[in-house]
Amino acid sequence: MTTLALTGSPLWYAGRAGGTLSLILLTATVVLGIASAGRAAPRRIGRFEIALMHRNLSLLTLVFLVVHVVTVVLDPFVHLSWAASVVPFGASYRPLWLGLGTAAFDLLLAVLVTSALRLRLGVRRWKAVHWLAYAAWPLALFHGAGSGTDTRLPLQLWIYAACLVSVPAAVWWRLAKAGPGRVAGRLVGAVAAAAVPVALTVFLAGGPLQSGWAQRAATTAIQLGGGG
Structure with a gap:
């Protein structure tokens, strides 16, 4: 796994760099969206500047995400088709983990398209779809950890750790500033914010950080589907 990370093609490096940068930018986008919404919005910065x-x-995230997708498709090692880049779980290489990334990509594309049609859809429908960006974040995290051949590298682990700290911290900060009311919703938000770091940590410890993960990751979807 480490050897591949050190001897990969330029397309491999571009793909991993694009994926890592898009994850960092997606995390920053989610943090900003959570921390600036509702009554938790900063008072010293205008809402127009925040928006x-x-x-x-968001646009910069999509730019690097497109770079990631295009370079991975063009990389001869992965053998990923253009169709598999938009249809989840259709790839032959690490199908489950690449499928999570494809699902995250599709969710972000849905947010982009509906944002362009915001005036026609109305604010309520647009906001309902906009929430998909939050669902794309954990999918992107598990995709990167499960499919990345450099997951065990210290720098990559530090990046995952920073992402895992940032979003829950933003959620808890917003909940603390939200004031009374909506106890059930606040409880769900707090539990969900804590669940993602715990789940990814357990997954990393029992999966990508263990030897032989590359072979197991390549057949995970087949095992889950009951095939041979």
Whole structure:
């Protein structure tokens, strides 16, 4: 696994760099969206500036995500088709973990398309779809950890750790600033924010950080489907 990370093609490096940068930017976008919503919005910065920054981060995330997808498809090692880049779990290489990334990509594309049609859809429908961006974040995390051949590298682990700390911290900060009311919703948010770091930590310890993970990851979807 480490040897591949050190001797990969330029497309491999571009793909991994694009994926890592898009994960960092997605995390920043989610953190900004959570921390600036509702009554938790900062008072010293205008909502227009916050919305502009949020939009620019979202677009930059999609730019690097497209770079990631294109370079991975063009990389001859993975043998990923263009169809598999938009249809989840259709790849032959690490199908489950690549499928999670494809699902995250599709969710973000849905957010992009509905944002362009926001005036026609209405605010309520647009917000309902916009929540998909939050679902894309854990999918992207597990995709990167499960499919990345450099997951065991210290720098990559530090990046995952920073992402895992940032989003739950933003959730808990917003819940603390939200004031009374909606106890059930706040409890669900707090539990969900704590569950993702715990789940990914357990997954890393029992999966990608163990020897032989590359072989197990390649057949995970087949085992789950009951095939041979």
